[in-house]
Amino acid sequence: MSDETCPGVAPEEPAAFRRERSFRLASVSWAMPALIFLLIFLVLPLLANIARSLPLEDPFQHYARLLGDAYYLGIVRQTIKVPALTAVACLIIGYPVAYFMVRHAGRWNALIVFLLIAPLLTSTIMRTFGWTVLLGRRGLVNAWMSDFGMIDKAVNMVNTEWAVYLGLVHVLSPFMVLSVSSVLQGIDRRLEESAQILGAGRLRVFLTITLPLSLDGIATGCILVFVLASGSFLSMLLLGGGKVTTLSLLIYQQFTLTQDIGFAAAMGNVLLLLSLICMAIQLRFLRRRGV
Amino acid sequence: MMYDLVSDHPAPRRRKRFRWSRILLAIYVLLFLLFLLAPITAVVAVSFSSANFIALPMPGLSLRWYERIVGYEPFLQSLIVSLEVAAISALAGLVLGVPAALWVARDRGVLARAIMSLMLAPISVPAMLLGFSLLYLLSAMTIGISFLALCITHTVVAIPYVARTVLAVYRSLPVEYEEAAAVLGASRLRILFDIVLPLIKPAIFAGTMFSVLMSFDNLSLSFFFGGAATSTLPVVMLSYMQNQFDPSIAAIATVQMLIAVLALGIVNWIYGIEKLTAA
Numbered sequence: 001m002s003d004e005t006c007p008g009v010a011p012e013e014p015a016a017f018r019r020e021r022s023f024r025l026a027s028v029s030w031a032m033p034a035l036i037f038l039l040i041f042l043v044l045p046l047l048a049n050i051a052r053s054l055p056l057e058d059p060f061q062h063y064a065r066l067l068g069d070a071y072y073l074g075i076v077r078q079t080i081k082v083p084a085l086t087a088v089a090c091l092i093i094g095y096p097v098a099y100f101m102v103r104h105a106g107r108w109n110a111l112i113v114f115l116l117i118a119p120l121l122t123s124t125i126m127r128t129f130g131w132t133v134l135l136g137r138r139g140l141v142n143a144w145m146s147d148f149g150m151i152d153k154a155v156n157m158v159n160t161e162w163a164v165y166l167g168l169v170h171v172l173s174p175f176m177v178l179s180v181s182s183v184l185q186g187i188d189r190r191l192e193e194s195a196q197i198l199g200a201g202r203l204r205v206f207l208t209i210t211l212p213l214s215l216d217g218i219a220t221g222c223i224l225v226f227v228l229a230s231g232s233f234l235s236m237l238l239l240g241g242g243k244v245t246t247l248s249l250l251i252y253q254q255f256t257l258t259q260d261i262g263f264a265a266a267m268g269n270v271l272l273l274l275s276l277i278c279m280a281i282q283l284r285f286l287r288r289r290g291v
Numbered sequence: 292m293m294y295d296l297v298s299d300h301p302a303p304r305r306r307k308r309f310r311w312s313r314i315l316l317a318i319y320v321l322l323f324l325l326f327l328l329a330p331i332t333a334v335v336a337v338s339f340s341s342a343n344f345i346a347l348p349m350p351g352l353s354l355r356w357y358e359r360i361v362g363y364e365p366f367l368q369s370l371i372v373s374l375e376v377a378a379i380s381a382l383a384g385l386v387l388g389v390p391a392a393l394w395v396a397r398d399r400g401v402l403a404r405a406i407m408s409l410m411l412a413p414i415s416v417p418a419m420l421l422g423f424s425l426l427y428l429l430s431a432m433t434i435g436i437s438f439l440a441l442c443i444t445h446t447v448v449a450i451p452y453v454a455r456t457v458l459a460v461y462r463s464l465p466v467e468y469e470e471a472a473a474v475l476g477a478s479r480l481r482i483l484f485d486i487v488l489p490l491i492k493p494a495i496f497a498g499t500m501f502s503v504l505m506s507f508d509n510l511s512l513s514f515f516f517g518g519a520a521t522s523t524l525p526v527v528m529l530s531y532m533q534n535q536f537d538p539s540i541a542a543i544a545t546v547q548m549l550i551a552v553l554a555l556g557i558v559n560w561i562y563g564i565e566k567l568t569a570a
Contacts, residue, residue, distance in 0.1 A: 023470040025482055026394035031406050034391035034450060038409050041447050045424035046416070052427065093323065100320045104313055115324050121551040122331050123508045125528050126544035130330020133337050133541070138346035140333065170330065173323075202312075231417040234510060238532070248511070251419045255515070261427070268420035275415050 046272070053265035062266035076270060079246040082236075083229035086168045087222040090176040093169060094221070098181035099210075116174040128167045128238050132158050135166075159241025167235035172228055176221040183217025184210075219285045223278045230274055247271050331548075338541035345538055356542035366543050368520075369527040372438070374550075376513075376523060377506040379442045381499050384449025389495065392457040393487065397466070410454040413447050418511030421447065426515040436518040444516065445506045452505060453498035460494035461487070496562060504551065 053062050066072045101112050119127060134140050135157035142154045157163060187210065195205045233249040240249075247267050254264045333347060341351035360366045388410065395407045413421065422444065429440045468490070472482045488495075513523040517530075524547060532540055 022466050023473050024397055025469050025479060025487060026390060026397065028394060028398075028402070030390035030394045031403075034387040034410060034454075035406055037387050038412075038447070038450065041425065041428075041443055042409070042413060042416070042421075045421070045428040048428055048431075049420070049424035096316060097320050097323050100316050104316065105320075112320065112324070115327065119327055119331060120504055120508075121555065122334075122548045123525060123528075123544060124510065125525055125532075125540075126334050126548065127330050129532070129540060129544065130332075130334045133333040133345055133347055134330060136345065138344065140347040143348055170326065174327070227415060227417075231419060231511065233419070234529075237529075248417065248419045251423060252514070255423065264423060268417065268423055271417040272420050275417055279415050 049265045050269060053262055053269050055262055062263050063270075065263065066266055066270060075245050075247060075250055078244060079230055079248075079271070079274065082164070082168070082244060082246055083226040086165060086172060086229045087176075087225040089165060089169050090173045090225050091180075091218060091222060094173045094176035095180055095218075098177045098184055098217075101177070101181045102184040113178075116177055119171075119174065124171055124232075124234055125238075127171055128234050131163060131167050131170070131239060135163060158239055159243065161240070161243050163239035164235050164244045167239045168229050168232070171232075171235070172225045175224050175228065179221030179224060180214060180217040183214050183220070187213045216285060220282065223282045227275050227278050230271060334541045335545050335548075337538050338545045340538045340541075343537060345536060345541070356538045357546075359537075359539045360543045360546065363539065365522070365527045365531075366524070366539075369522045369524045370543075370547070370550075372441075372521060373507055373524040376438075376441050376445050377503045380445030380449045380506050381453075381502045383442065383446040384453045384502050385495065385499060387446070388450045388453035388498075389457055389491075392454045393461060395454075396458050396461045407454075407458070411451045414451045418448075418509070422512040422515040425512075436516050436521060438521050441513065441516045441521050441523070444512050445509065448509070448512065449502035449506065452502040453495070456494040456498035456501075457491055460491050464490055496558065500555070500558060503554070507547070507551065 055061065066076065097112075101109050105112055132139070136142070137154040137156050139157075141157065142151070145151045146154070191213070192205050192209050195209050196202075200208070230246065231248055233246065233252050236244045236246055236249045237252070247270060251264050251267050251271075254260055254267070337345055337347060337349065338356055339352050339354070340346070340349040341353035341355065342349060391406060391410060395403045395410070425440075425444050425447070426435070429435055429437075429443065434440045434443075464487075468486055469482050472486050477485070508525065509523070510525040510529060514526045514529070517523070517526040522530075524543070528540060528543060
């Protein structure tokens with residue numbers, strides 16, 4: 001404790017040794033309340049849920065139904081497809097925005113960050129509902145289109161698959177932009193400049209230097225968007241009109257209508273499995289980066 | 292800038308092309324920001340509509356939908372429930388999450404890693420599954436659908452937001468501050484309150500603010516616990532929307548937004564928002 005040297009000028013002292021002696025404010029008991037709380041209210045319910053999905057008389061009946069029945073298998077497929085397409089759409093739409101923020105925005109960067117975060121102050125219901133206001137039969141888009149003579153009769157753009165993706169991309173694209181821009185920020189610009197000096201065109205610099213170096217941000221953003229999209233049901237419920245059903249929406253409907261508890265539990269576990277796979281992929285990425 | 296100085300190519304021509312792509316990109320970003328704000332603006336606009344139905348452009352302006360939500364009891368009652376749950380769960384998240392994060396941040400053992408993963412896990416568990424499983428567990432504990440159950444559920448999700456920011460900031464602090472205080476004879480409690488907590492205050496504020504916003508907006512967890520007295524605002528809004536379709540939803544959504552903006556404004560006034568985003 002009576003260490004008179006500071007870490008910068010004490011090279012003879014091995015780092016591991018220092019850490020062992022260094023002062024510890026908190027002891028393990030400080031973590032116990034959180035540990036106990038989470039064991040009871042996070043681990044226990046999830047374990048109980050696994051037990052609930054495996055009834056004694058025929059343990060795998062719910063999973064067999066979920067993965068054997070064509071209808072339910074289609075829903076499982078949608079639960080992978082919709083979040084995956086949403087992540088890709090968010091990436092394509094969000095990447096240029098992140099690139100602009102880091103490379104060109106300058107003093108406007110703070111304002112753009114603010115505008116990206118500001119929607120979080122509104123409820124997801126408000127943001128999703130906003131699209132029905134804009135796209136509904138009596139919505140603004142219909143009014144404009146008929147003003148310009150593009151349509152004779154109001155077109156219902158809500159309750160379509162497109163509307164679901166629109167709602168999801170709208171809510172989730174800021175997460176993608178922020179994930180990508182935080183990684184872009186860390187790229188050494190001299191690498192791009194060197195490539196340019198050596199004669200590479202702008203597109204080539206982007207494709208061979210900038211894009212590969214930002215892969216970590218892309219992966220983080222995609223996984224984040226995927227997990228958030230697979231957990232949400234609001235966009236499907238309010239904008240899908242029954243055309244897009246994912247597991248989250250089905251759990252919501254099963255719970256409010258049929259109360260088939262064991263089956264809902266099994267669906268929840270399949271959802272959990274999906275997000276565990278995402279986490280495993282993310283861990284691999286982090287490990288590759290050496291964190 | 293730099294490549295202009297060293298480039299062999301005729302600089303003016305390239306710079307012009309460069310600027311065009313930049314302007315196009317700027318226009319694209321502007322369109323993207325409009326896309327983000329469009330539905331929110333539309334909802335605020337519709338809340339002042341005089342029509343019985345949701346239409347844009349509106350036939351006229353009025354404040355009748357704001358009168359309606361003041362008169363419609365479930366909206367106000369659930370708003371209060373939402374505010375209470377957000378405050379209590381954020382506070383509980385702080386009390387549980389901050390001390391644990393302080394220990395985990397400075398320990399490299401297996402237990403610390405396990406506790407860290409456990410604290411961050413609620414973000415990755417699908418909310419529908421968590422709400423559903425907790426409902427049955429809490430029912431078995433005879434606290435089923437109650438205000439307490441709602442608070443416990445939201446606390447589970449508040450912990451990761453608080454722990455994440457505190458972990459990141461506390462890890463970046465050199466341990467020497469605390470060591471110096473200990474050498475000078477300060478007690479652990481004094482070091483905690485006089486040194487560590489002031490230093491990690493931005494992280495605590497940011498984490499709390501985020502968990503409050505997430506709780507305020509949460510639907511997937513809350514709707515499992517929606518009894519007569521325990522429905523949060525999003526739950527009531529959703530069930531209202533499935534029965535009626537009038538601009539009062541727009542009005543209550545606008546009120547909800549104003550509360551969040553106001554809360555953020557107060558935090559900014561007391562503390563300064565740029566310090567929050569630094570965390």
